[in-house]
Amino acid sequence: MVHYSSHLDDAFGALSDATRRGVLLQLGEGDASISTLAERFRMTLTGMKKHVAVLERAGLVTTEKVGRVRVCRLGPHRLDAERAWLDGYRKLLDERFDALEEVVRELERKEDDRC
Amino acid sequence: MVHYSSHLDDAFGALSDATRRGVLLQLGEGDASISTLAERFRMTLTGMKKHVAVLERAGLVTTEKVGRVRVCRLGPHRLDAERAWLDGYRKLLDERFDALEEVVRELERKEDDRC
DNA sequence: CGAATAGTGAACCATATGGTTCAGTATAGG
DNA sequence: CCTATACTGAACCATATGGTTCACTATTCG
Incomplete structure (x- = not known):
């Protein structure tokens, strides 16, 4: 292969x-x-x-x-692409974390409505 | 091994x-x-x-x-250490480049003296 | 020239990747 | 209960790592 x-x-x-x-x-x-x-x-x-x-x-x-x-x-390689990948991944993690927070807030809001 | x-x-x-x-x-x-x-x-x-x-x-x-x-x-791994390594490497490259520039300037100065 | 030095290449060994197939186990759902 | 689904594990295969030793070539230097 x-x-x-x-x-x-x-x-x-x-x-x-x-x-x-x-x-x-x-x-x-x-x-x-x-x-x-x-x-x-x-x-x-x-x-x-x-x-x-x-x-x-x-x-x-x-x-x-x-x-x-x-x-x-x-050599000439400054690892820019690799750094960019890591940065992109970190951004992804942050977005994902924010999305989860949003879900949590949503659940809490519903919880409040119930009370 | x-x-x-x-x-x-x-x-x-x-x-x-x-x-x-x-x-x-x-x-x-x-x-x-x-x-x-x-x-x-x-x-x-x-x-x-x-x-x-x-x-x-x-x-x-x-x-x-x-x-x-x-x-x-x-998972929880945010690749912080890996990013830090890349940053350190880039700094190293910059310093090394600066050092080479210094050598070039030094050579040019000597060249000027000779003329 | 002759010896020491620096590298190169082939061969070998063990383990990790990057895949597969195939045979099993566990669970979801009718 | 029965079947389809989802995964798991073992076995196998090829190639890449991470090393070694040993034989050989090319260079430097006294």
């Missing part, structure tokens, strides 16, 4: 791992090589390379091979 | 699938049964139940068995 992953899928998926979130914060301090990242997160080069690949696919990180070193830096 | 998943892991993981995001938006319109959701997203009951289980583990959905129907509704 082929899986068509959207931008949101990739980004949220990339953020769903503590190591990858840590790598992003680390790269915020400055560019780093695979080795540096691997050492800091106590992992093999190969393991870290896979994480970087996931981040790269999501557009969160770009890499460039300089000599024998692969330099990793933060 | 035991995997200790954090709250952020679970939430971002739950959001990394279009069907699950759709289910959340759908539940924003009102509570729904597994059958209703399965039909709307053209999936078997079993498949939908698994998605709901993931959303439930993330605290985004709560369910209640009423007779033979399992009613799904939006």
